[in-house]
Amino acid sequence: MIRVLLADDEDLIRTALAALLGLEPDLEVVAQASGGRAAVDAALAHRPDVAVVDLEMPGGPDGLGVAAELARALPSCRVVILTGHGRPPLLQRALEAGARAFLPKGSPGGALADVIRRVHSGQRYVDPALAADALTAPPCPLTDRELEVLRLAEHDAPVTVIARKAGLSQGTVRNYLAAAATKIGASGRAEAYRIAHEHGWL
Template sequence: MTGDAGGAAIRVLLADDQELIRHALAALLGLEPGLEVVAQAADGRAAVDRALAHRPDVAVVDLDMPALDGLAVSAELARSLPSCAVVILTGYGRPPLLKRALDAGAKAFLPKGSPGGTLADVIRRVHAGGRYVDPALAADALTMPECPLTPRELEVLRLAEVDTPVAVIARRTHLSNGTVRNYLAAIVAKLGVTGRSEAFRLAREQGWL
C-alpha cells in the first residue's frame, strides 16, 4: 500500500517460521495505510539475506526461528543494515529476553498476541526513530529476580541441553570432568530442580539462556 498524502510507504520485512502466522501478519499489515510488506522469510538466515536484498525500513522478526533466532537477526542487521529497525515478536515474553533483545539492537519487543493495529503503530514508531516495549513486559522486568547462575554456570548448562556427556562438556569448556560435575550440581541446587534437563528447561523459559 502506498504512503499517505503521496509519501513513500514504510517497507516491511516479515520473518516467522510459521507460515500461517507470517501470511496473517502480511494480510493485516497490507490493510494499514502507509505500510508495504516487501519480503518474507521462514528462518533467520533468510531474513538477513532478504533484508540485505530488499533493504526494508523495518524488519518484524519472530524470536524463536531456525538458523538464526530473532536476537541474532537483530544483531546482524544492526551491523550490516543499521537503517532497518527491528521489531521482535515472541510467544513467550520473558523479561530477560526483553533486555537481551534491546542489547542486540532491537527497537521494539512485543507479544505475538498483540492486536494487528498495535503492530502497525509500533512499526511506524520505530521507523520514526522511537522504541516500544510491551508495558506488561516492562513492568515484569522491573520486578523479576536476576538470574542466580554465573556466566560460567550458564555456559555449562547451555552445553548440557541434550544430556551431553560430562566429558564432552569438559572438553568444550576446557574444564575437568569433576569441575563440570560440580557446576551441574550447583546449578541444580540453585534452581531447586531435580536434574539438569529440568534446569535447562527452567533457564530457557526464564530467558536466561
C-alpha cells in the same frame, strides 16, 4: 511508504501478518523469511526499513541474533521482536542486541502496524505489561559460565561433549551443572535447563 521484512518460521502466522500489514496504506511487505539466516540474507538483499522478527526460529541465528547482525550490517533497518514468550530477561537481551521493540504475539491486531511506525520514526516500544514484569523480575542467580554449560546441556548432551565444546574438564562441567541445579532448586541438570529456559535466562 515503510518497507517491511517479516521473519517467522510458522507460515500461517507470517502469511496472516503480511495480509494484515498489507491493509495499511503506508506499509509494504517487501520480503518474507522462515528462518534466521534467511531473514538476514533477505534484509541485506531488500534493505527494508523495519524487520519484524520472531524470537525463536530455526536455521541459525534466532531473533536476538538477527537483531544483532542487522544492527552491525544494516543499521538503517529497525528490528521489532515478535514473540509468544515474553519473559523479562529476553526483553533485556533483545534491547541489548539492538532491537527497537519487543511485542508479544497476543497483542491486539493493529498494534504491530503502530509499533512499526513508531520504530521507523526513531522511537522504541516495549509492551507495558512486559515492561512492568521486567522491573520486578528477580535477577538470574547463575554465572555466565554456569549458563554456558547449562545451555550446552540441552537435549541431555553427554558431559564429554559439553566439556569439549566449552573447553573445560569433565569434572569442571559436572561442578558447574551441580552448582546451577543447586542455586535454582532443581533435582538435576534436565530440570535446571527447563527452569532456566522458562525464566528466559538461556
